[in-house]
Amino acid sequence: xxxxxxxxxxxxxxxxxxxxxxxxxxxxxxxxxxxxxxxxxxxxxxxxxxxxxxxxxxxxxxxxxxxxxxxxxxxxxxxxxxxxxxxxxxxxxxxxxxxxxxxxxxxxxxxxxxxxxxxxxxxxxxxxxxxxxxxxxxxxxxxxxxxxxxxxxxxxxxxxxxxxxxxxxxxxxxxxxxxxxxxxxxxxxxxxxxxxxxxxxxxxxxxxxxxxxxxxxxxxxxxxxxxxxxxxxxxxxxxxxxxxxxxxxxxxxxxxxxxxxxxxxxxxxxxxxxxxxxxxxxxxxxxxxxxxxxxxxxxxxxxxxxxxxxxxxxxxxxxxxxxxxxxxxxxxxxxxxxxxxxxxxxxxxxxxxxxxxxxxxxxxxxxxxxxxxxxxxxxxxxxxxxxxxxxxxxxxxxxxxxxxxxxxxxxxxxxxxxxxxxxxxxxxxxxxxxxxxxxxxxxxxxxxxxxxxxxxxxxxxxxxxxxxxxxxxxxxxxxxxxxxxxxxxxxxxxxxxxxxxxxxxxxxxxxxxxxxxxxxxxxxxxxxxxxxxxxxxxxxxxxxxxxxxxxxxxxxxxxxxxxxxxxxxxxxxxxxxxxxxxxxxxxxxxxxxxxxxxxxxxxxxxxxxxxxxxxxxxxxxxxxxxxxxxxxxxxxxxxxxxxxxx
Amino acid sequence: xxxxxxxxxxxxxxxxxxxxxxxxxxxxxxxxxxxxxxxxxxxxxxxxxxxxxxxxxxxxxxxxxxxxxxxxxxxxxxxxxxxxxxxxxxxxxxxxxxxx
Amino acid sequence: xxxxxxxxxxxxxxxxxxxxxxxxxxxxxxxxxxxxxxxxxxxxxxxxxxxxxxxxxxxxxxxxxxxxxxxxxxxxxxxxxxxxxxxxxxxxxxxxxxxxxxxxxxxxxxxxxxxxxxxxxxxxxxxxxxxxxxxxxxxxxxxxxxxxxxxxxxxxxxxxxxxxxxxxxxxxxxxxxxxxxxxxxxxxxx
Numbered sequence: 001x002x003x004x005x006x007x008x009x010x011x012x013x014x015x016x017x018x019x020x021x022x023x024x025x026x027x028x029x030x031x032x033x034x035x036x037x038x039x040x041x042x043x044x045x046x047x048x049x050x051x052x053x054x055x056x057x058x059x060x061x062x063x064x065x066x067x068x069x070x071x072x073x074x075x076x077x078x079x080x081x082x083x084x085x086x087x088x089x090x091x092x093x094x095x096x097x098x099x100x101x102x103x104x105x106x107x108x109x110x111x112x113x114x115x116x117x118x119x120x121x122x123x124x125x126x127x128x129x130x131x132x133x134x135x136x137x138x139x140x141x142x143x144x145x146x147x148x149x150x151x152x153x154x155x156x157x158x159x160x161x162x163x164x165x166x167x168x169x170x171x172x173x174x175x176x177x178x179x180x181x182x183x184x185x186x187x188x189x190x191x192x193x194x195x196x197x198x199x200x201x202x203x204x205x206x207x208x209x210x211x212x213x214x215x216x217x218x219x220x221x222x223x224x225x226x227x228x229x230x231x232x233x234x235x236x237x238x239x240x241x242x243x244x245x246x247x248x249x250x251x252x253x254x255x256x257x258x259x260x261x262x263x264x265x266x267x268x269x270x271x272x273x274x275x276x277x278x279x280x281x282x283x284x285x286x287x288x289x290x291x292x293x294x295x296x297x298x299x300x301x302x303x304x305x306x307x308x309x310x311x312x313x314x315x316x317x318x319x320x321x322x323x324x325x326x327x328x329x330x331x332x333x334x335x336x337x338x339x340x341x342x343x344x345x346x347x348x349x350x351x352x353x354x355x356x357x358x359x360x361x362x363x364x365x366x367x368x369x370x371x372x373x374x375x376x377x378x379x380x381x382x383x384x385x386x387x388x389x390x391x392x393x394x395x396x397x398x399x400x401x402x403x404x405x406x407x408x409x410x411x412x413x414x415x416x417x418x419x420x421x422x423x424x425x426x427x428x429x430x431x432x433x434x435x436x437x438x439x440x441x442x443x444x445x446x447x448x449x450x451x452x453x454x455x456x457x458x459x460x461x462x463x464x465x466x467x468x469x470x471x472x473x474x475x476x477x478x479x480x481x482x483x484x485x486x487x488x489x490x491x492x493x494x495x496x497x498x499x500x501x502x503x504x505x506x507x508x509x510x511x512x513x514x515x516x517x518x519x520x521x522x523x524x525x526x527x528x529x530x531x532x533x534x535x536x537x538x539x540x541x542x543x544x545x546x547x548x549x550x551x552x553x554x555x556x557x558x559x560x561x562x563x564x565x566x567x568x569x570x571x572x573x574x575x576x577x578x579x580x581x582x583x584x585x586x587x588x589x590x591x592x593x594x595x596x597x598x599x600x601x602x603x604x605x606x607x608x609x610x611x612x613x614x615x616x617x618x619x620x621x622x623x624x625x626x627x628x629x630x631x632x633x634x635x636x637x638x639x640x641x642x643x644x645x646x
Numbered sequence: 647x648x649x650x651x652x653x654x655x656x657x658x659x660x661x662x663x664x665x666x667x668x669x670x671x672x673x674x675x676x677x678x679x680x681x682x683x684x685x686x687x688x689x690x691x692x693x694x695x696x697x698x699x700x701x702x703x704x705x706x707x708x709x710x711x712x713x714x715x716x717x718x719x720x721x722x723x724x725x726x727x728x729x730x731x732x733x734x735x736x737x738x739x740x741x742x743x744x745x746x
Numbered sequence: 747x748x749x750x751x752x753x754x755x756x757x758x759x760x761x762x763x764x765x766x767x768x769x770x771x772x773x774x775x776x777x778x779x780x781x782x783x784x785x786x787x788x789x790x791x792x793x794x795x796x797x798x799x800x801x802x803x804x805x806x807x808x809x810x811x812x813x814x815x816x817x818x819x820x821x822x823x824x825x826x827x828x829x830x831x832x833x834x835x836x837x838x839x840x841x842x843x844x845x846x847x848x849x850x851x852x853x854x855x856x857x858x859x860x861x862x863x864x865x866x867x868x869x870x871x872x873x874x875x876x877x878x879x880x881x882x883x884x885x886x887x888x889x890x891x892x893x894x895x896x897x898x899x900x901x902x903x904x905x906x907x908x909x910x911x912x913x914x915x916x917x918x919x920x921x922x923x924x925x926x927x928x929x930x931x932x933x934x935x936x
Contacts, residue, residue: 660765676774686784714898719812719815
């Protein structure tokens with residue numbers, strides 16, 4: 001199996017070639033075939049991943065690692081980089097989650113994107129995206145990972161701007177790519193530093209020697225890596241591309257922005273855990289940023305009306321939780337939440353897509369209502385996902401989120417005071433309640449109550465076809481039971497998930513095993529209670545006393561407006577960053593550097609050539625006698641020179 | 647018999663006279679004649695030196711120079727005639743179309 | 747051999763006078779005659795050097811062929827003296843420059859000559875009497891210098907062909923000079 005790892009990314013690549021390059025000629029209008037190819041390639045990757053996973057299971061702890069080296073990519077002394085894939089416990093989780101969820105989304109898209117003009121283009125880009133993502137998670141060294149990293153950035157640009165004729169979509173794609181790039185800058189600098197200090201870019205080699213470098217250097221590297229992660233995973237300060245990214249088709253949002261690409265940052269930190277374990281300051285920063293982002297995004301979600309925007313901000317918020325997890329050193333917990341989040345967030349997006357599909361593209365939840373009787377399957381799956389995200393046991397979200405909160409509370413970082421832990425925990429808890437609140441707000445407004453739909457639209461509302469509802473149901477099942485493999489010890493479970501990854505990621509920070517079990521259970525109860533309070537509040541405001549929210553908005557119009565406008569962050573960016581850059585480019589870089597210096601140099605060269613030509617042209621007088629004179633003078637000079645030389 | 651300095655000096659002076667003539671005269675044919683003068687000066691020098699060194703290469707070289715001079719005369723005068731046909735003059739100041 | 751030296755000086759003087767005249771005469775025909783005089787003097791010098799063969803060859807080739815060609819051309823082009831009423835010489839600066847160049851050349855060459863003399867001892871009997879007899883010359887010419895000899899013959903061929911080609915007239919153009927002193931010299935279109 002070692003040598004067959006390359007098949008995992010190869011299958012989607014084949015899909016790209018078939019769908020992208022060959023299908024225009026061979027089967028241009030055959031949607032079924034395009035969709036089948038797109039989906040089956042991903043399924044193929046999943047199957048291979050599954051086989052590899054079973055093989056890993058069979059091995060014993062400590063040697064759970066398979067490497068497949070394709071060829072030596074760069075061999076320029078002293079840099080040597082091989083194009084190779086590694087399949088260990090972490091890769092296994094990522095590959096199975098990515099390919100599994102991607103497969104379901106592909107199947108869903110066959111129905112969702114039916115009769116869209118760019119059907120073929122869609123599946124090509126989707127396969128390309130899966131390919132890049134697999135490169136990212138399977139890469140054995142920083143450079144291969146970076147290739148995948150950039151690749152998913154590119155594909156997100158392509159897919160966000162899928163409806164390229166729409167100006168806002170094209171802009172959103174551009175925005176995503178540019179903001180990602182800023183993060184990639186940090187990532188690149190980190191790669192340079194890694195090579196500078198270690199002379200190699202392979203994870204295993206660097207991990208072995210990580211402790212040989214000064215703590216300061218490690219801190220810088222980890223912070224730069226984190227900068228890359230904030231770009232890709234939409235944390236503060238580089239998050240603002242994600243809400244705009246909802247311009248893309250809903251399956252795209254499901255795949256890229258909920259389940260896979262945005263989690264690349266979390267994966268990256270888990271993969272480079274050997275660095276983070278050595279830099280508690282970075283860990284603190286990562287955790288703090290993650291926590292703040294989670295809280296901040298949740299507040300924005302409160303005021304949104306567009307269902308996809310609500311889900312987008314909740315994604316940012318949940319990603320914040322994941323960063324809290326990996327930041328504090330609880331890599332297993334962060335990845336666990338990544339997995340459960342993939343299930344229920346993808347489900348939420350696909351269900352939203354189902355609603356949009358039925359309502360002819362309506363996104364405003366206040367223009368929906370009472371959908372539960374029209375679209376039962378969509379409703380029930382959406383509800384299950386919402387319960388999961390709210391952290392209600394025994395759904396998957398509860399276990400993963402709770403694990404993170406517990407670890408945040410109990411893991412003390414070297415040199416960081418304990419009260420910081422409590423603040424993080426408190427904020428996380430509050431955000432959990434807020435999450436429950438705004439998600440159930442969406443549920444109550446959209447699916448319950450009286451219909452607020454356009455009569456036109458209401459006439460055609462129907463449940464979505466099987467190709468769309470079946471993936472919903474599968475995802476719902478996963479959202480429900482997916483958490484069971486991570487039931488912690490205190491509740492009698494085997495904590496299989498953590499054990500699985502334990503061999504790979506030794507715990508960072510001082511392990512807090514001396515906390516009594518009762519404390520852990522107590523905190524669990526508290527978080528469930530907070531979630532229930534959130535649900536109750538949502539129920540009160542949006543089912544019973546529905547006039548309260550409207551009152552609130554009236555009494556605090558400025559507050560509402562600020563939150564609704566996302567705290568004017570985009571406007572601030574426009575003013576502080578974009579306009580100055582535009583002005584500088586136009587006036588300085590173009591007006592001065594390009595016109596005067598660059599053009600000047602080129603034109604100057606031409607002028608110089610002409611001037612020289614004119615000058616030397618004067619030699620050609622055409623006068624014979626002049627030539628003769630010069631010849632004879634030359635002869636005399638030569639003889640004279642020879643004489644003088646002796 | 648003949649001291650070496652004689653042919654060498656006379657050759658040098660004749661050569662210089664020929665050079666001056668080339669630079670000073672305007673009539674192309676006269677310029678040509680001055681060139682022949684220069685060649686003769688060279689011949690004289692060669693004869694002188696080879697006599698001094700007692701080698702036969704000098705006179706041989708002189709023979710060749712004469713042959714080449716004859717060829718050159720033929721072609722050069724043909725050129726002058728062709729130029730005359732064009733410009734109706736052999737004044738070299740008028741032959742300036744290579745200007746620029 | 748005082749006589750030889752005196753004679754040598756006499757003919758050398760003649761050559762110099764002839765050379766100066768070539769440069770100084772207005773009428774090109776006069777120039778040609780002076781050139782003839784120079785050639786003759788140089789031929790005499792060759793004889794004094796001990797090679798009558800070369801003297802004869804000099805007269806035959808230079809005076810008898812080249813000079814004839816030159817005179818032929820002068821007559822053919824019916825050049826009036828002094829060259830269609832144009833000035834004979836250059837402007838003053840040009841003349842000065844020419845003088846300077848000439849002086850330079852002469853000076854350098856004489857310097858070389860003197861240097862050569864001072865270094866070499868003149869062997870007795872520095873003349874070519876024994877060397878330039880037809881047999882020796884023939885041996886050298888067809889032995890060591892065979893290749894240049896053949897090349898020279900090719901060169902002469904090329905010269906002949908070149909001369910013919912250069913002076914070709916396109917068909918139909920009348921001959922330029924019908925009679926001597928023709929006034930309407932249709933300075934032909936070529």
